[in-house]
Structure formats: structure tokens, C-alpha cells
Amino acid sequence: MRTPRARIDSRGFRQVCGYAARVVKRRRAAARRHPRDLRRYVAGPRKVPTLSAQRTTLADVAAAAGVSVSTASLAFSGSGPIADRTRERVLEAARTLAYAGPNPLGRQLRRGRSGIVGVVMGDVLRRAFRDPVTVQVLDGLTARLGPLGLGVLLVPGPHDTTQPPVDPLLSTAAMDVAVQMWGGTTDDPVLETLRNRGIPVVLVEGTPQPDVAVVGIDDRGGMAELTRHVVGLGHRRIATVTLPFDRDRVEGPAGPGRLSGIAWEITRRRLAGVTDAGVEPTVVWETPASLVEHGAAAGRALLQAADRPTAIICQSDLLASGVVLAARELGLRVPQDVSVAGFDGLDLPWLAPDVLTSVAQPLADKGAAIGDAVADLLAGRDAEERVLPVALREGTTTGPVPV
Amino acid sequence: MRTPRARIDSRGFRQVCGYAARVVKRRRAAARRHPRDLRRYVAGPRKVPTLSAQRTTLADVAAAAGVSVSTASLAFSGSGPIADRTRERVLEAARTLAYAGPNPLGRQLRRGRSGIVGVVMGDVLRRAFRDPVTVQVLDGLTARLGPLGLGVLLVPGPHDTTQPPVDPLLSTAAMDVAVQMWGGTTDDPVLETLRNRGIPVVLVEGTPQPDVAVVGIDDRGGMAELTRHVVGLGHRRIATVTLPFDRDRVEGPAGPGRLSGIAWEITRRRLAGVTDAGVEPTVVWETPASLVEHGAAAGRALLQAADRPTAIICQSDLLASGVVLAARELGLRVPQDVSVAGFDGLDLPWLAPDVLTSVAQPLADKGAAIGDAVADLLAGRDAEERVLPVALREGTTTGPVPV
């Protein structure tokens, strides 16, 4: 069947070198001018599609429309002058050939852009998605990214220390920009990998550092305000339940040793807010993740201790709601027996009739701000730091200190 | 500065045609042999990276290592024979040049594969992510996809009828396979778009149809078993709260008109399960989304009606938990005054001390099954239908009918 110099390549195309190549090329070119002969190069109509295999190419469409490839390209991209009639003819040809538009792979290589924003989650996906904060930010982000023609590629984040430090996707997948959702210490392996690849980064709630765009909120200020509110109610014995300190994800009261080495900026800042308000927590309880069950565990421990705190300030609403549930479980009334405050300003209807006293952060805006930072980086501007405001929201879970 | 035939193209490369081109090519080739002269073609070391711009190419590395490009390629892909020493030399050169590995864009075009699986969510992301079912399935899916070198691109699903039927990402982004999370009726615009693009599809809980791989669970059987359990407890006045019927997302009791035109397979099947057990629900309450608040709304309405049902069977745990909350709110005891059952088998700690009676579906396995189906399609096999088993799980929310 095959002449010595012809062969079929991995994608089913016939390839020929030297003189014969020119002959074949001429044949394919001819085929383009006579769509009838295209059969061999086109996937059967509506057959079970195997790969992303999109056999019909712009060249085929151009040939069918009787224009050059470049003109056909213009018809689709709209990024140049083209006569209305010509465009119409091209689109008509595309319709006839069931051409669904330019192959993104070719376009991407040529443009040097993938149109993809890698989003590195702060955790394994399951846990990350259970956090409404992450989810709402992600939602705000995609809303901003959509109109820019950008899509979100999910990249699992650092799990625990038993896992390899970065997901292979991070080192190999195409992405124009990366967003790291939480964490991002200076020596973060994720940031290191991205830096090596030359991929610009937007860091959310991380440690500011050179060459990285940062988006965050005024959580230190918000936490200070929240604490002052609690102090204003007369509380002095105040415990605090925190987000994880680092990838070790320890659970329990943190001694001075651990307190001095908090790797995650967000945890450190929110803790600093408490101190700023002049409060020295009776206990700093570290959790392995911002989840209801960890809050409940903390609540049980703190509220059954001898010298029970009269107020518990939590670094997230999920943790706070766990504490509220634990209090209820123990027969303690909130806020009569114990006050509980959270952070984030989530709407947690299942906590009804209670509404958490919390610090509300603008989640959708934060997502949008991340999107703006992404757009900045993509446009070659270096993104300024974006810090969004927060607002104290009084609910029903804080009240005067019990007498 | 420029000769008539030289120009700078959009990505900053000098381009020249004809004879001059050969000269320039020779110059660049020379530069490759003498890394010192590369400066112009390489991004400055560790400067603020602008685009995904990764200026150093495999050719540069090959030149520096004194091998051909194809050999250098082998060193990275490992998909061919190469001497250990040669590979080492190439990797060494890569290190020196801060080359972080082959540009995925080039690789993708050449291979005809993007390594991307588009996941079309059943809803706007915010709502989709609030559903633990979706999230856990997604988690199981990414776990299976990771080792295959595939990443997940999030594609917002159909919102409501006021929005355009498909997200632009769906029609333009590169993806080797698409997964549609829910829905997928025969005339679904999402499926239509993917079919036109020749992208193979895995449909989750949708209507089986030609050329589409389907993954689902035995929800009809599970629902029948659940209903028989409730009937066995003596209940006869049984209402049911369902998932959405279609993109219209109506909320309230469904009349015969709506009941006859349920577009979403999953809703229809779970409803059929109830009927299979010989139960004619007193009310079929349609919800706009599987969320706690819609369950609560349904619960309030159903439990305040004159002829209150003694049991409410819900098509999801989230809906069921909303009903439980509504019952508590109304001062009704569960299950003494009313029995409530759900579907999915979620762990909802905040419902404590109650544990929902439910039908557990293997969420992580479902994600894995989707991953397997993806792998099948990618390998050119056509995927058989995958139906996973479910299991009745008795909790504390169902009990004997009140006397």
C-alpha cells in the first residue's frame, strides 16, 4: 500500500517527504478546492467522536469558500477588515462542512495564550469546596473571568505533608495566570513552581512578596473591631479558635512553640487583630480546617474546661457555628451562658434561630478583585495590592458577659 | 532600523522573509550553539513575568546540550529510547537555562490533545458548589483524573431561561472530553454544542442517548426501597419534595400539567421510585434547586397545610434537612409528629442530634466511574453505561406513623 517514502502519522494523516510531499500537498490542496474529495480528511458526519479530533480545518473551510486561510481566519476572529459578503460566504462554508470554529489548540499556540487561569485551591478539593468562602469567591471570580474569555482550571492544592508538595498539573498544565487561593508563604512550593515556569500569580490572603499580585481583606482590622465589640460587652475570659497554622494541620490548644511559627498569613493576621484589641486569649485553639466539625470539637473542649471562657472568638463562621452547636449540645445557652463570634459573614440558615455575630467580608467582590488582578497581569500591568474592607455584623450570638 | 523585509511580530520576534530569513535563521541557530548570545531570546532571569511567556524553548535546551531537538524531547517525555547520559546532559542544560519543561501549548497542538476535561456544572457555580453531592463527585473525579494527567476546566452550566443557553467557554475552550454533571435531556443545548464540536461526552444522571457515555445510580430502585420502608412504618399520607423539573426552576406544588413534562431524568426517576412502591404522593412539591432553604420552604408549606402529611420523602438530603428544620421551627417533633427521609446519604453534622434516613449513593465512586468513562472515551473505546448501587440508610428521622 505504501510507497517507501509515505507513511501514516500518529493522527492518521498521510505524510510524505521530499518530492512526493509536494505531490501530496498538491493533492490535498486540490481536495480543498473540491469538497467532494475531502472525505478522507473529514470525520464522518456525526459519528461517535473519538478524540477532540476535529478534522475539518480552517483551510478546508477557506477552500470551500474560495478564499485564503487568512481571510477565513478573519471571518471568525473579527480582528481585521473583511467584507460582509466574504465573511458570510466563509461562515456558510463552515456550516456546510460542520466546522464548529477554529481549533483552540492551534489558536492558543499561535497566540501564545491558553485562555486558562489555574486556580490552586487551598486544600484537597473536597475540603475546599465545603468552605462557602472559597466557593463564593470562586463564583465571583468566574463571573469576572467569563467575559474575558478565560476559564478556570482547578488545581488541587497542598494536602498534608504526606503528599508531594505540588500537584503535577501545576507543573505541566497550560495556564496564562495562576491564582493561589490561600496560603502562599514565601517559600511556598506552589509559588516556587509557578515562578520557575514564569507564570504570573495572584495570591489570595497570602504573604505579600515580590512579583506576586495580592488580594486580601482588612481582616486584622476587622478582627480587632470584633474583639472590641466583645470586650465592650464585658467579656474578659475570651478564647479563640483559629484556622490552620500550616500544612501540619494540628488540632488542639496551641502552646507558645506553635504560636511563634504560624506559617499562614491569614491565621496570623486574624490572631493579631485580637491582640490589637488588647485581649490575651485564655486559649488559642488550632484547627486542622475551617469546618463545622472542628469548631464543634473546639467548642466541646473549651466549654467543658474548668475555667470556661465567657466568649469564644473564631476565625471563621464555620468554626463558630460548630462552637454554637457544641454549646447547645452541652445545654449552654448562646449568648446568655457563652458568647460566640465568627468571621466571614456567611448566611447559615441552618443555625436558625441564631445569627452569628461576625465580620462580613465581600466575597463576590473579592472574586471580582482577583479577576481584575488577573486581567492586570495578563495585560502586562503589574497589579497593585488590593485590600477589601470588612464590616462588623452583630447577630444574636454575642451578649453581655454572664454575671 | 528595519530593512524593508524585516519586521517584529506580535510576540516580539523578528521575522524576515526570503533570503534574509535564512540569514536570520542561521543567526538564531548560531545563538543556540552559543548560549551567551541567547540573551535576546530569553526572558530575563526571574524578572516579573508578564505573560505565560516562556521564552526558552526546547530548541535552546537542545542546542545547549549539543543534541537535536527530538532527542531533547525524548529526555522530557520519556516516550522513547534515550541514553541515560544524554538525558542527564539535556536536563542539566535545562536547569542551566531555567527551562521548566516543554511548553504545553506546543505539545498539545502536536499531540492533538489538551489534557483538559471540561466539567459542565448543573447550575451556576455558586449554587452547584453548595451541593455536597456535586462537590464530592467532583472530588472523586479529580482524584481519578490526576494520575491520567488530566485537569478539570470548570464550565458554568445552564442557569435559568433568561441566560444564553450555553456558556461561551463551552463552544471555544479546548477540551478532550466533557462531563455534564446533571441534566442532559435529549435536546440539551449543551450536548448539542459538544456534538457539533465533536467532543465526546460523559453524562451524569442524564437521559441515555446515542454517542454519550452515561454514569448514574440506581436511584429509582433506591427510592422505591426508601418508600417501602416508610410505608412499612404505617405511613399513608406521604408528600414528596423533588429536585427541579427543568430549567424553569419553579417552586411549589406541581399540578398534572407540570408532572407530565419533567425534563430532568433524575427527578423523573426518583419520582417513579415512589410510585413503584405503590405510593401516590398527596403533594409533589417542586423546588428550584437542591438547597436547604428550598427544603425549608417546602416543609413550612406542607406542614402547615390542613391535611398534613405524616411523612415527607425528599429527593435529596439537603431538601430533607430543610424540611427537618422547618418542622423544628413549627414545633413539630421528628419523627414522632412527622417522618422525613432524604436521598444521597450525606453526612450533615449540623442536623445533630438527628441523622437523616436516606438512600446513600457512593459519591466518590461515582466520581471515579466518571473518570473511568472519560478514560474510555479518550482511549477510543465507547463507554458502557455505568450504574452504581445505592443503599438504604436508616437514621433517626423516620418512625412509626403517629396514632
Added chain:
DNA sequence: GTGAAAGCGCTAACAA
């Protein structure tokens, strides 16, 4: 307003 030509960065078939 249209066409010719070049080439993005890579992989794979084949020859050597």
C-alpha cells in the same frame, strides 16, 4: 479587502 508566507513549540515517523 484579500492573499502569501512564516512560524508559534512541540512530537513522532523514519532514516541513519
Added chain:
DNA sequence: TTGTTAGCGCTTTCAC
């Protein structure tokens, strides 16, 4: 085991 060669499908520059 390595090198030569072709080309994936597209966009863009420049000439006309």
C-alpha cells in the same frame, strides 16, 4: 540511540 524532517491549525504581518 540519535538526527532529519514534517507538520499539528492557527494568526499575523506585510504586500498588493
